[in-house]
Amino acid sequence: MxxxxxxxxxxxxxxxxxxxxxxxxxxxxxxxxxxxxxxxxxxxxxxxxxxxxxxxxxxxxxxxxxxxxxxxxxxxxxxxxxxxxxxxxxxxxxxxxxxxxxxxxxxxxxxxxxxxxxxxxxxxxxxxxxxxxxxxxxxxxxxxxxxxxxxxxxxxxxxxxxxxxxxxxxxxxxxxxGAVEGDFSARTFVEYLEAAVGDVDITQADIIVSVGRGIKDADNIPIAEELANALGGVVACSRPVADKKWLPKERQVGTSGKTVKPKVYIALGISGAFQHQAGMKNAGTIIAVNKDPKAPIFGIAHYGIVDDLFKVVPALTEKVKGIKG
Ligand SMILES: Cc1cc2nc3c(=O)[nH]c(=O)nc-3n(C[C@H](O)[C@H](O)[C@H](O)COP(=O)(O)OP(=O)(O)OC[C@H]3O[C@@H](n4cnc5c(N)ncnc54)[C@H](O)[C@@H]3O)c2cc1C
The missing domain is CATH 3.40.50.620 (HUPs)
Known part of the structure; x- marks a missing residue:
């Protein structure tokens, strides 16, 4: 070419x-x-x-x-x-x-x-x-x-x-x-609107614990919050979690959410659809926990755990708390 x-x-x-x-x-x-x-x-x-x-x-x-x-x-x-x-x-x-x-x-x-x-x-x-x-x-x-x-x-x-x-x-x-001519009034630019930052600005976080549909219910979000707190990080999510209003829209990572670049991104029960990956693939270290070994998130993860997040996350949290004393 x-x-x-x-x-x-x-x-x-x-x-x-x-x-x-x-x-x-x-x-x-x-x-x-x-x-x-x-x-x-x-x-x-x-x-x-x-x-x-x-x-x-x-x-x-x-x-x-x-x-x-x-x-x-x-x-x-x-x-x-x-x-x-x-x-x-x-x-x-x-x-x-x-x-x-x-x-x-x-x-x-x-x-x-x-x-x-x-x-x-x-x-x-x-x-x-x-x-x-x-x-x-x-x-x-x-x-x-x-x-x-x-x-x-x-x-x-x-x-x-x-x-x-x-x-x-x-x-x-x-x-x-140039001077293009014609009637372009059907669709015209009005203004740029910045997305709301919300109570937590996930774009500024060094450590993100992100939950996907695998978290199954809003009542299970505290499991991720506990890990995030132990690590000094914040909780983010994939789109279905925001759509179900389990977490605010401002926490959504991806093409129709925020682009983040933390030092560590922990994806829990997130399949790794490209719309999600586009918002987080430049994270320093990506750790994925997913039951499905063929989940696309493992294609970009630096570390992967193929297991049930409800088993892995509490164990991880305990370990982190133990290290931090
Ligand atoms: C125009 C457009 C824009 C979009 N924008 C975004 C966006 O900005 N961000 C975004 O995230 N998505 C976006 N999406 C949606 C995207 O295509 C996917 O549907 C979405 O990312 C899937 O979310 P998920 O990984 O949480 O859910 P799923 O794809 O359903 O994956 C759930 C994962 O959890 C795993 N799992 C289930 N139970 C457990 C368990 N107990 N332990 C461990 N793992 C478990 C499963 O194996 C599965 O891999 C967009 C789609 C469109 C069409």
Whole structure:
């Protein structure tokens, strides 16, 4: 694969990590002599964001329009259409994020190009392109072959590729002053709302004891709380636990909850669906307790205990209390 374009994702005047993750993978796929092209849609006042991009792309195409400061699906679709035909590449990468999930299908449908979503890996050789995506909550990886064509489009799952150690090249910026026209009033940006922090800010915790559906009942949460207290940590949860209101929503970890990066993350009765993993996989040490040895959480855990949490957790708590005196 010789030329790959990456759509830069930014929010609240910050380039999001997914952009660097895609740039890194694009460099790996094109190899020496290939070209990585960054596509930027934004307001002229956001040109400063390009400083973070240009060192990692051979070419940056920046479509600047005063109405593109914040992501609006219909306006962004129209803006993307303005540059689509002029971008000479075999593959376009977008993030599997609220931004990319909205934009990519519309682009693929409009230009009738092969498209695969939520990709966790990409293999390319001699023009053949294989996208790897997960099925059955991460228990199975499927290989999807994309029909060769002028361009192909993938959305890439956040965290699938490292955002660090991206090759440095000197990118040349090609600015296009745009003014997309049309009626975009059906869906417009209103404001960003910060999620409530709640009584405990799990994003700041060094130690998190997190409970999943395996905890079975709200009455059993104190078992986890006791372990968290013994360790000096806090209790968090997977989505079903928050949905059942066993713990407040602010304690939920994952794509529709919080992203955490504690030193230690103890997952109790959590299967490890990718939506959960996305919020905690960068924890320093992950310890999982689960009855099912095939639970996907064991795929990212540094230590795993295959057993009943109702047996393991009280024993662990006693041990910790004993050590701490
Ligand atoms: C758009 C979208 C967004 C989502 N966002 C999130 C999100 O932000 N965060 C999130 O967590 N999920 C999210 N989900 C849901 C996600 O797909 C999973 O359904 C969810 O993470 C599963 O939660 P769980 O692991 O607690 O439950 P389950 O998948 O039911 O797993 C329970 C686990 O407990 C184990 N277990 C049962 N009893 C015991 C026992 N006694 N001892 C030990 N182990 C036991 C089982 O083996 C099982 O692995 C989202 C889904 C969608 C579609």
């Amino acid at each position: 010789e030329k790959i374009a990456v759509l830069v994702e930014h929010r609240q005047d910050e380039v999001r990590d997914i952009t660097f993750e895609m740039l890194g993978k694009a460099h790996q796929l094109v190899g020496e002599g290939g070209e990585v092209i960054a596509l930027f849609l934004g307001d002229p006042s956001q040109k400063g964001l390009l400083d973070a991009i240009t060192p990692h792309a051979h070419r940056v195409i920046a479509y600047l329009d005063t109405n593109l400061k914040n992501f609006e699906p219909l306006r962004y679709q129209a803006a993307f259409s303005q540059i689509f035909e002029n971008v000479d590449c075999q593959l376009i990468l977008m993030g599997q994020t609220a931004f990319g999930m909205d934009l990519a299908p519309a682009v693929a449908a409009k230009w009738e190009i092969p498209f695969t979503s939520d990709v966790v890996d990409i293999e390319a050789s001699d023009g053949d392109l294989m996208a790897i995506r997960q099925m059955y909550s991460g228990k199975v990886n499927a290989k999807v072959s994309l029909k060769a064509g002028d361009k192909r489009l993938l959305t890439v799952r956040a965290g699938a590729f490292p955002a660090e150690d991206i090759p440095t090249v000197s990118g040349e910026v090609q600015e296009i002053t």
